Every structure is written in C-alpha cells, then in structure tokens.
Amino acid sequence: MDDDLAELLLRSAGGDQWAFLRFYDATRVAVYRLELMRAGEAESAEQAAAARFVEAWRRAGAHLASGLSPLAWLLSLPVAPARRAAPVRMLHGDGAACA
Structure with a gap:
C-alpha cells in the first residue's frame, strides 16, 4: 500500500488531481482522527x-526526499491546528466555577 500511495504522491507532484483524490481517499480517515485528537471537536x-x-x-514533490512512508509524511507535515473557542467559565464569589 505504501508503494501505491507513494506513486500517487509522485503523480500528484506532477499536477495529477485524480491521483491526489485517490491519495486523499486512502488517507482521509487517519488524518481526520489525528486532527480530532488534536482539536477535540469535529x-x-x-x-x-x-x-x-x-x-x-503543495508539497507532494517533497515526499520522496523525506524518507518517510506516505502516511507518516502526511501526518508529519507542519500544519497549525484549527483553533476552537475555549469555553467561557465565570467564577462565583466563592470561587466555584459555573458555565
């Protein structure tokens, strides 16, 4: 499977959108799970x-030089996590929190 994904990335680097769509289909669940763990909400x-x-x-052409498997490369790309609003908490005069 890694060889197939590597080939798809190589083709994607050449502008093959169909190859990238197949790469996406094969890796989207793993990426979503990682981001869900990081962000905490859907x-x-x-x-x-x-x-x-x-x-x-954008970086598909850099995969081969990384030495990583395609999935490891994808999951290691530096992407800022999406921001979510922190829950607002107010304190009562006694220090007890309320939502």
Whole structure:
C-alpha cells in the first residue's frame, strides 16, 4: 500500500488531481482522527484536515526526499491546528466555577 500511495504522491507532484483524490481517499480517515485528537471537536478537526491536505498538495514533490512512508509524511507535515473557542467559565464569589 505504501508503494501505491507513494506513486500517487509522485503523480500528484506532477499536477495529477485524480491521483491526489485517490491519495486523499486512502488517507482521509487517519488524518481526520489525528486532527480530532488534536482539536477535540469535529468542526476544527475538519478544518485542520483540509489544511493538511492543501499542504500535502503543495508539497507532494517533497515526499520522496523525506524518507518517510506516505502516511507518516502526511501526518508529519507542519500544519497549525484549527483553533476552537475555549469555553467561557465565570467564577462565583466563592470561587466555584459555573458555565
């Protein structure tokens, strides 16, 4: 499977959108799970996953030189995690938190 994904990345580096779509289909679940663990909620995970695939499209030609498997390379791309709003908490006068 790694060889197939590597070939898809190589073709993607040459501008083959169909190859990148196949790469996306083969790796999207792993990317989404990583981003969901990082973000903690679905909307931010979806945004971060999309950003990761945009970066992969831009850098597809760099995969081979990395020495990593295609999935490891994809998951190691430097992509800022999507930001999510922190829950607002107020304190009562006694120091107890309320939502």
